[in-house]
Amino acid sequence: MKLFKKITASNLFYNFLRDPMAIGSATVLLFLLVASFGAPLFTSHNPYDQTTIDIMDAELPPIWTGAADADSRFLLGTDPQGRDMLSTMLYGMRVSVLIGAGAVVLQSLIGIIIGLIAGYKGGRLEALLMRLADVQLSFSTYMVAIFISAVFQGIFGMGVYSDYALGLLILVIGFAEWPQYARTVRASVMAEKNKEYVEAARVIGLPQRRIMFRHILPNTMTPVLVISTVQMANAIMSEAALSFIGLGMPPSQPSLGSLIKSGFDYIASGSWWISLFPGIALVVLILSINLLGDWLRDYLNPKLYKD
Amino acid sequence: MSDFIEIKNLVKRFDISGGLLEEIRFKGGIHRKKTVVHALNGVSFGIKKGETVSVVGESGCGKSTLARCVIRIYRPESGEVFYNGKRVDNLSSAAIKPWRAKMQMVFQDPYASLNPRMTVYQTLLEPIRFHFRDVSRSEADDRVAAVMKQVGVDPDWRKRYPHEFSGGQRQRISLARALAVKPEFIIADEPIAALDVSIQAQILNLFMDLQAEQGLTYLFISHDLSVVEHISNRVVVMYLGSLCEFAGTEQLYTAPKHPYTRALLSAIPQFGSEGFNHMRLPGDVPTPINLPSGCVFHGRCPHADERCRREIPAPITEADGRVVACHGVEEGRLEWL
Amino acid sequence: MQKQEPLLSVRELSVAFKMRGGVLTAVDGVSFDLDRSQRLGLVGESGAGKSVTGFAILNLVSRPGYIAGGHVFFEGRDLATFSEEEMRNIRGNRISMIFQDPMMTLNPVLTIGQQMVETLKAHRHISKHEAEKIALNKLQKVAIPSPEKRLTQYPHEFSGGMRQRIVIAIALLTSPSLIIADEPTTALDVTIQADIMELLLNLCEEEKMALLLITHDLAVVSQVAERIAVMYAGRIAELGSTEAIVNAPQHPYTQGLLKALPQKVERRKRLNQIPGSMPSLQERPPGCAFYDRCELRGEICHRESPRLVEKNAGLVACHMVKDTTGKEEK
Numbered sequence: 001m002k003l004f005k006k007i008t009a010s011n012l013f014y015n016f017l018r019d020p021m022a023i024g025s026a027t028v029l030l031f032l033l034v035a036s037f038g039a040p041l042f043t044s045h046n047p048y049d050q051t052t053i054d055i056m057d058a059e060l061p062p063i064w065t066g067a068a069d070a071d072s073r074f075l076l077g078t079d080p081q082g083r084d085m086l087s088t089m090l091y092g093m094r095v096s097v098l099i100g101a102g103a104v105v106l107q108s109l110i111g112i113i114i115g116l117i118a119g120y121k122g123g124r125l126e127a128l129l130m131r132l133a134d135v136q137l138s139f140s141t142y143m144v145a146i147f148i149s150a151v152f153q154g155i156f157g158m159g160v161y162s163d164y165a166l167g168l169l170i171l172v173i174g175f176a177e178w179p180q181y182a183r184t185v186r187a188s189v190m191a192e193k194n195k196e197y198v199e200a201a202r203v204i205g206l207p208q209r210r211i212m213f214r215h216i217l218p219n220t221m222t223p224v225l226v227i228s229t230v231q232m233a234n235a236i237m238s239e240a241a242l243s244f245i246g247l248g249m250p251p252s253q254p255s256l257g258s259l260i261k262s263g264f265d266y267i268a269s270g271s272w273w274i275s276l277f278p279g280i281a282l283v284v285l286i287l288s289i290n291l292l293g294d295w296l297r298d299y300l301n302p303k304l305y306k307d
Numbered sequence: 308m309s310d311f312i313e314i315k316n317l318v319k320r321f322d323i324s325g326g327l328l329e330e331i332r333f334k335g336g337i338h339r340k341k342t343v344v345h346a347l348n349g350v351s352f353g354i355k356k357g358e359t360v361s362v363v364g365e366s367g368c369g370k371s372t373l374a375r376c377v378i379r380i381y382r383p384e385s386g387e388v389f390y391n392g393k394r395v396d397n398l399s400s401a402a403i404k405p406w407r408a409k410m411q412m413v414f415q416d417p418y419a420s421l422n423p424r425m426t427v428y429q430t431l432l433e434p435i436r437f438h439f440r441d442v443s444r445s446e447a448d449d450r451v452a453a454v455m456k457q458v459g460v461d462p463d464w465r466k467r468y469p470h471e472f473s474g475g476q477r478q479r480i481s482l483a484r485a486l487a488v489k490p491e492f493i494i495a496d497e498p499i500a501a502l503d504v505s506i507q508a509q510i511l512n513l514f515m516d517l518q519a520e521q522g523l524t525y526l527f528i529s530h531d532l533s534v535v536e537h538i539s540n541r542v543v544v545m546y547l548g549s550l551c552e553f554a555g556t557e558q559l560y561t562a563p564k565h566p567y568t569r570a571l572l573s574a575i576p577q578f579g580s581e582g583f584n585h586m587r588l589p590g591d592v593p594t595p596i597n598l599p600s601g602c603v604f605h606g607r608c609p610h611a612d613e614r615c616r617r618e619i620p621a622p623i624t625e626a627d628g629r630v631v632a633c634h635g636v637e638e639g640r641l642e643w644l
Numbered sequence: 645m646q647k648q649e650p651l652l653s654v655r656e657l658s659v660a661f662k663m664r665g666g667v668l669t670a671v672d673g674v675s676f677d678l679d680r681s682q683r684l685g686l687v688g689e690s691g692a693g694k695s696v697t698g699f700a701i702l703n704l705v706s707r708p709g710y711i712a713g714g715h716v717f718f719e720g721r722d723l724a725t726f727s728e729e730e731m732r733n734i735r736g737n738r739i740s741m742i743f744q745d746p747m748m749t750l751n752p753v754l755t756i757g758q759q760m761v762e763t764l765k766a767h768r769h770i771s772k773h774e775a776e777k778i779a780l781n782k783l784q785k786v787a788i789p790s791p792e793k794r795l796t797q798y799p800h801e802f803s804g805g806m807r808q809r810i811v812i813a814i815a816l817l818t819s820p821s822l823i824i825a826d827e828p829t830t831a832l833d834v835t836i837q838a839d840i841m842e843l844l845l846n847l848c849e850e851e852k853m854a855l856l857l858i859t860h861d862l863a864v865v866s867q868v869a870e871r872i873a874v875m876y877a878g879r880i881a882e883l884g885s886t887e888a889i890v891n892a893p894q895h896p897y898t899q900g901l902l903k904a905l906p907q908k909v910e911r912r913k914r915l916n917q918i919p920g921s922m923p924s925l926q927e928r929p930p931g932c933a934f935y936d937r938c939e940l941r942g943e944i945c946h947r948e949s950p951r952l953v954e955k956n957a958g959l960v961a962c963h964m965v966k967d968t969t970g971k972e973e974k
Contacts, residue, residue, distance in 0.1 A: 014664060196420035199380050200484065204434045205400075205407030218424040365833035473921050503689035504860060508904040508917040515914060532834065533863075537906035537915070556911065574838040576863035578905060579890040583842040583867060588835055591803040 015299050025291035032285055036093035043087035048253065057082035059271050077273045080262055081251070088254060089278050093285065095255040099169050100236035104228055106174025111181020112224065118182065119189025120212050130186065133179035141176040141238050148172050149247040162250040169248060173238050177231060184227050188220040222300050229293025233286045240282055256282045310353030311524055312492060317386035319347040319372050345595045346372040348548045351622065359518065359525040361535040364545035367592060370528045374496045377526065378412050379403065408438045411485035415497035417477035421469040427480055428465035431455070434487045454483040458513060475506035482513065494526045499534065511538060532575045536560050544568045547603040548595055550622055554629035564631050564644065566608050602634065610635045649720055650677035651854050652822060657714035659700045668925040670696045670709065672878040675952065680821065683848060683855040685869030687862055689922055693878040694858045698824050702739060703731050737767040740815035744827040746807035749814060750799040756810055757795030760817060767818050782813040786843060805836035812844065819851065826858045841868055862901060866890055874898050877922055877933035884958025894960040896938050940964040
């Protein structure tokens with residue numbers, strides 16, 4: 001209750017309520033998250049349950065098309081394996097969001113620690129860590145991901161890959177993008193570490209680690225929060241792209257990207273809905289995260305601060 | 308009485324040339340060139356127990372660097388700092404811990420010197436818990452309340468964050484953090500420069516009251532000459548990283564000897580006097596990157612001669628304890644002597 | 645004595661800021677006059693409204709602030725009725741402004757000469773050659789050595805004190821009748837500060853310019869200004885000749901400030917401090933804003949905000965100050 005009061009009284013919340021774009025995108029995002037994570041509760045079909053799937057239901061069109069084979073059980077039609085489009089999509093979005101969130105957590109953990117150490121210690125260690133970040137950045141995320149996924153599939157085979165795909169994707173996307181965090185954190189650590197409250201902590205004699213984590217780190221979280229929104233959207237996009245080229249989630253446990261891919265083969269035969277609906281869901285998801293991120297950045301950037 | 312704090316020949320330089328790539332010059336072959344700021348060029352003086360010594364000088368004279376070298380935020384290139392006869396500047400981080408509690412510092416900017424994400428209570432508790440491990444939680448709480456009362460901040464406000472306080476109150480909290488570890492020696496770096504006039508007197512009184520109650524020793528850094536005159540026992544005048552003059556307040560303000568001290572004192576805005584009657588110095592303060600040869604002040608000194616341009620004046624201690632670093636004073640050729 | 649019309653006449657000027665908590669009044673009904681070639685000092689603590697007053701005179705208050713009421717008469721005309729076009733003709737022409745940070749005036753990518761010529765040509769129909777001649781003359785006036793060479797240099801090639809001299813030279817270009825200087829020497833060292841202040845004082849006298857000096861430094865203002873207005877919490881607490889303010893301050897706030905100066909007590913003794921601090925914009929009380937810190941406060945002070953009225957040798961806004969000249973309060 002106290003926390004709730006604190007949040008509603010804060011400037012952030014006040015500003016949020018006065019920005020229709022922020023309210024709109026937050027509402028859409030919240031709706032998508034509830035729908036995807038709550039999917040098992042209110043969808044009629046479980047796409048992971050092989051026993052409920054009938055291959056005879058494959059490629060049924062959405063019910064409103066009025067086509068002869070439209071089935072009232074499947075609102076948005078079915079995919080090539082006979083799974084209900086709507087439930088598969090919601091389950092797929094859950095996978096996409098999980099991978100995005102997991103990748104962002106991993107990126108930020110690596111990036112924050114490296115950025116904090118580089119910014120605080122300076123000197124040769126800093127030069128080494130930041131050049132490492134530059135090298136990492138010069139490989140595109142996709143290149144690293146394609147390479148690792150391909151090698152993994154090659155060595156262990158598709159079967160093992162399917163079991164570990166989720167974790168592997170989090171690892172690959174997370175590892176490829178940590179320099180974004182490292183750079184951001186390093187820049188704000190360098191600004192903070194010369195402030196007098198840090199000097200005061202040194203005069204007290206506090207050990208370096210405590211100064212870094214207790215004093216400096218909490219004061220560098222604002223930019224981290226802002227880039228996290230962008231990175232989250234990026235990670236979801238990366239996953240979708242990898243799935244689309246067949247190096248992402250397997251068809252048995254589809255993400256939005258792999259759904260788009262599975263439908264892509266059937267577009268020519270007139271089954272447009274299999275790619276279109278996951279595509280729209282992906283765009284809406286990414287857009288709502290990005291718009292919310294934009295608002296957060298404008299709000300937190302003191303140079304743009306307006307009442 | 309021997310000196311409680313002794314500062315001997317402190318030298319501090321800052322390398323501002325950046326990375327290796329920025330150091331390389333192609334003038335007449337490839338070689339590395341470092342850009343170095345000479346912040347302190349051998350400063351020595353002593354502070355007696357229970358007294359206030361102030362360091363005055365214009366921006367860039369090295370007074371803040373001096374404070375940070377004494378408290379060991381910076382490591383000086385050379386020179387020594389003694390605390391009660393014990394050399395402390397070369398101690399390891401672990402060995403210096405007991406001295407950290409005895410020497411504390413108060414900073415200039417009340418908005419930057421408190422961690423914005425910590426409550427007053429957390430800010431004050433941290434040094435107590437760190438330096439007095441055997442103190443129980445409730446004893447530590449009591450001490451937080453006690454130091455808050457000491458500096459005139461209501462202990463009921465301990466759950467508040469710094470942004471909820473005014474500049475003067477924050478400076479009180481900053482002082483409370485220093486007092487929390489029961490120090491004997493406090494360095495104050497421009498503690499009132501960022502405060503409003505009506506608040507300055509409150510903070511100065513607080514400093515003086517605490518000194519009277521607890522026998523604290525102060526090293527007070529300021530550019531405000533009238534404040535320094537009021538609170539100090541002795542005053543150090545610095546120019547471009549070098550000590551010009553060090554003398555008792557009365558001595559210095561009534562009969563300054565160094566030409567720079569005279570110019571500085573004549574420029575104090577005089578309340579209620581119409582117009583200006585200060586000594587005009589030609590030129591600007593040179594950059595501390597390329598120090599002038601000889602006396603650092605010779606370019607602006609109306610009494611500089613050949614020797615001043617060539618030879619760095621050594622600080623000479625006179626019979627009454629005053630220290631002056633000036634060839635003109637030494638030779639007795641300045642008309643006011 | 646026949647009194648001529650003042651150069652600048654500020655009447656009941658109010659500036660407010662639209663904030664989350666509602667409308668906050670930063671300047672609350674400020675009135676003062678400034679005669680031709682007269683120097684008035686506006687002193688006060690940060691947040692007292694002195695800088696906002698300066699900006700409001702030139703209609704330069706930026707959002708979320710706005711001028712909530714009052715008039716500014718300059719050379720007999722009400723600036724409030726001016727269009728933005730007409731204001732531009734006043735700003736930097738008839739009234740020049742000098743800021744604390746010279747880089748607010750100077751453009752870092754143009755030479756000093758270019759900036760001075762540009763300023764002149766914006767207000768006068770003259771050739772580049774003539775403009776350069778005027779610029780050179782003004783640089784000489786502010787005692788900048790080898791001015792011809794300096795015209796071709798960029799702002800970063802000058803020290804802080806030199807930059808402020810150039811800003812003054814730019815302010816002089818159009819021979820304004822009023823200069824508003826907002827903390828012009830606060831960022832400078834004492835020796836440079838004294839030089840710049842003396843320069844400003846001499847120039848005002850030579851060029852018959854009026855000066856509105858906005859500062860927090862009582863000592864500086866007493867050396868330069870002929871009259872002083874002391875601001876507190878958005879209002880003028882006291883206005884009088886420098887001599888009267890220095891020797892016989894009337895308002896308890898002014899008295900407190902002067903008593904708190906280190907020179908007023910014996911060395912190493914406690915200073916006479918004023919307790920408490922100035923109320924922030926959000927917490928201005930209904931009565932006198934100085935009530936909580938005042939030694940003289942009475943029952944009426946809590947209820948009613950005092951008006952600035954003539955008492956003894958000056959104007960003062962305090963219920964408790966007695967007028968001993970025999971004149972009845974209107």
